Amino acid sequence: RDFLRVRVMNVYDLLDEQLSDDRLKGLLAFDATLGSHLGPRSPTSLLGLYYRLAGEIGGFAGAQIQPKGGMGAVVAAIRSAAEQAGVSIRLASPVAKVVVEKGRAVGVVTQGGEALRAKAVVSAINPATTILNLAGPREVDTGFVRKVKNIRMKGDAAKLHLALDRPPQFAGVDAAGHKGRLVIAPSPDHVEGAFNPSKYGEFSPEPVMEITLPSLVDPSLAPSGACVLSAVVQYAPYALKQGWTAGKPQFLKAIMAQLEAYAPGIGATVRHAELLTPDDIEGRYRMPGGHWHHGELQADQMLMSRPVSGWSGYDTPLEGLFLAGAGSHPGGGISGAPGLNAARRIIAMRA
Ligand SMILES: Cc1cc2nc3c(=O)[nH]c(=O)nc-3n(C[C@H](O)[C@H](O)[C@H](O)COP(=O)(O)OP(=O)(O)OC[C@H]3O[C@@H](n4cnc5c(N)ncnc54)[C@H](O)[C@@H]3O)c2cc1C
Structure with missing residues (x-):
């Protein structure tokens, strides 16, 4: 019951209820609002703190670590694991277009003109870029397009x-x-x-x-x-x-x-x-708006409303096209969670 009460609160008021040290309160107010267009007194700002604490490293809730060798080392490790699993990676080959045939995504064309066909197209880039620029609004349900255009x-x-x-x-x-x-x-x-x-x-x-x-x-x-x-x-x-x-x-x-x-x-x-x-x-x-979560992580753009309401399951109204990046649930930060969830969903849909 208390969770229901606090989930719509702002972090400022909750900190005032629970703590007295301004420095500790300042730190938690900062953590709750980092990366968002919210101040501590903004409605629902407490959710940002929950989001941050949802992660866990080595058994510590909300812990963060710095990888040896910097973030590039994480990318190198993912790349090596993917290649060992048989994935072929094209570097510096931006996708220019998602190819749609008979209402279904069937592949992509790179900016260099290379066409690649696939049973599923999984986009781990920004949802708005994917739908509005790569697939094109004409190929997708108008209501969905409107919702995507409105992602803050x-x-x-x-x-x-x-x-x-x-x-x-x-x-x-x-x-x-x-x-x-x-x-x-x-x-x-x-x-x-x-x-x-x-x-x-x-x-x-x-x-x-x-x-x-x-x-x-x-x-x-x-x-x-x-x-x-x-x-x-x-x-x-x-x-x-x-x-x-x-x-x-x-x-x-x-x-x-x-x-x-x-x-x-x-x-x-x-x-x-x-x-x-x-x-x-x-x-x-290539982060539209320079937003590191590929979309504000606020109450109306989280959980079942991410990337847009009604479409939090990684599929899209365009058959064969899936979303798998930070713009999807749960959101940004280097967690791998949107990609993992998307992979599970795609596998489940095929079963
Ligand atoms: C300055 C900054 C600092 C941050 N610090 C932290 C931090 O300390 N800790 C943390 O956990 N998170 C941090 N973040 C957030 C985190 O980096 C993002 O939330 C995360 O990278 C999102 O992952 P993603 O794979 O969904 O998207 P991205 O990391 O944006 O990856 C998408 C990739 O797709 C590529 N791409 C885009 N368009 C195309 C196209 N048409 N064709 C092919 N490829 C394309 C892009 O070049 C990019 O490489 C930070 C973000 C920023 C910007």
């Missing part, structure tokens, strides 16, 4: 990469702490204050962020004595009112000011800085 996917998270001459010293954090996850989100009010400008197309003047120093855990990632810093920073609205060409240097300045306050002297050690705004993420990673 404008990102608010930016990614910062810094190459530093030496590891930074975050005040009050010991050596072991520097190898973990460092979050700047001093209170739920601070997170809410960072969110507010994004509603009006402005970035946060005092952004909140999650920082890791990957080279402290895996020294192969930086030259000896140097350090790399990686941070996810909010809020950086996709449709920045002033445009990201003008806004990016200003946002980077705001982020560096925030970092300097927590790790004095860090600014002077920066060799190179790269800031990826949602606009950059969209272009570089």
